[in-house]
Amino acid sequence: MAEKILIASGKGGVGKSTVTSFFGREFAVRGSKVLLIDADPGLGALDIMLGVQDRVMNTWLDVVCENCEGENALVEVASGLFLLPSPSVYPDELTDEDFRNVVSYFDNKFDIIFIDASAGIDRNLEITAGAADRAVFVATADEVSVRCAAAAARESENYGIERKDMRLVINRFEKKAAIKSKLLNVDGVIDKSGVMLLGIIPEDKKIPFMSVTSVMPKKKSPFIKAVGRITGRINGEYIPLEI
Template sequence: MSYIIAVASGKGGVGKTLVTAALAVSLAKKGYTVLAADADMGLRDLDLLFGVQDEVLYDAVDVMKQRCKAEDAIIPVMPHLDFLAASQKHTWEKVDAPTFQYTLESLAPDYDYILIDCPPGRGKAYKYAVAIADKILFVVEPSWSSIRDASRVMQFCNKHKQFHYAALLNNFYGHSDGFVSADEALESLPAEHVAGILPHDRAINRLAQEGDMIHMDEGLPFYQAMERTTAYLTENEPVPVAELIAGLPHEEKTMPAAGEGKTGEIAICGESTGVDEAIPAGAVEELAKAAAHVIPGCRNMAGGLETVPQEQDDRESGSGCPGTETAIDKNQPVPSPMRISLKQRRSQSRMWRQYRR
């Protein structure tokens, strides 16, 4: 008989699905057999993080309505880890909750753990998803809105004598401006148990966006913190809160200090736009072409100057770059600056999107 864990949250967008995927991978790497079930009917996303969105042919509702067998809907993700998708066509208003619960319970003998990615909030969908759970993990992000909503759901659990829950802090920094600290979050939450404190980790966010969560590096701080949560669930080991808080990263500063030089800047007509250094060379060239259409004769892109004869520039636009002294007949009318048509603007936008892909 498997141990059923529901991963829930007070509000959406706190990383609940990411935590579900990461926890499932961590348990599978420990040798436990795991079924990750998406219960967010109509808004499933767990398949994206596993990279199996193109393999979903049947879903949980198809199994419930006996359109297919359970083994036809279950997708192997990696050794010891399977995935069952939620329906994209049916919401919980059209799904029979007892049948969904029976479906998961009938699969329980085949797995050590079943993880349920629940809908956010505390509505009927949440109640249906957590009704058969042996443990509920409430994911909280470093914001007061997330903390308040999670607190309300925990109070709801207390009111209904459901004390089998724990708080799981996700995407936290150390003490940093603009983010609630882990200490403040734990003091504000009415949870008696803490299942873990997961740090902000850009590598994990990248893997989630690429649908490659199964290849998490075991040396990442996020994965190491997740292993503490895995030990808490599998071996009842207490989470070392102080140790995890001490290991949280500091907020990343993306803006350079005053007086520091910035590489990758784009200069148009002698002015620096301060573009971040992460812009690739190809993107700089595309922006250079766009700038050349806007202001002829002034195409200094990332230090590269494409020269255009001054006389030709003056004839075309009537003026050069700001600050450039040229001899111009004052009696001759000066044409208005060249403007980009709507058609050209759409074409350039389309070219940029294609380059980004």
């Protein structure tokens, strides 16, 4: 059975899809068979971030509606890395069970499944959290984002994810800005979110341009190293925090 990890945040634009795509790449490079499920109706960006937008034929809603077989909705991104694209809208009659059934269909075909949620703490969080074993909340080091992550964590508890199975990723961190008190410091983010820290990913000025330039960050860049450390921790390795 695959480990099913929700990537959520409450607030939009904090880097959920970005970190999901890089977690996927990193796990696949390490030999896992990885499925990324885009669950951001209408605003799904993973296909573009992964450079496969021209190959999307079906979405997971087509699997729910039996318009296609599960395998025919998958897009192979790289060796061991697959994307299940998001529909543009969720029909009113879509149930939590429908989404859970799609995830279960792929359960024994993958080692790890990441579910990239939309922003907000509404129905979509209920649907996606209900299908996950654990959750990673992504926040940037500012008051609004951290409060939203805390709210998303509280809501996810209502949808069946236990606090012990929640972790926090601080994204777009800039040490200098934190030192100058322009950003919250790491302790502040952990305290205010109420979620245990999984890792810190630094700001990398090249990331926002990747979909146009197709230039990946270098393997030795602080960004990729941070993603690598987090991947190891998700795998249960003991890797001390580095800021």
